[in-house]
Amino acid sequence: MATINIWQQFKALIPEGVRFVATVTANNGNGTSQVALRDASVITIKGESISAGQKAFIQDGEVKGTAPELAQYEVEV
Template sequence: MATTNIWQQFRALLPDDVRIVATITGNNGNGTSQAKLRNGSVITVMGESVSVGEKVFIQSGEVKGAAPNLAQYDVEV
């Protein structure tokens, strides 16, 4: 049954997991890689399809693919 709650309809359009851009700092050789986030922390993610030094999209702890190497800016609001 379809809901008539407009908030629930809106939430259904949003993805469940966020997509993160990170830089690969190392491939571990066991199907995982080390990735450095923008805030400087390093995480371990599943996947070794991208080489060291390249940017990747990470979703649900898994490398989803290569990300473009674009300039980034921090803006305070």
């Protein structure tokens, strides 16, 4: 049965979990990879499907796919 609650319908449009783009720096060979974030910190995540040097979508600490190489702009408001 579909809900008629507008707030619940809106929440269903937003994906769960944290999603961000990072650059893969190394595949560890044990099912994990090292990635560099925009602030230059390095973290370990699950997945080795993206080769080193490419950008990846990371969601909930796991590789979800390849991210496009796009220009990044930072605007201060």
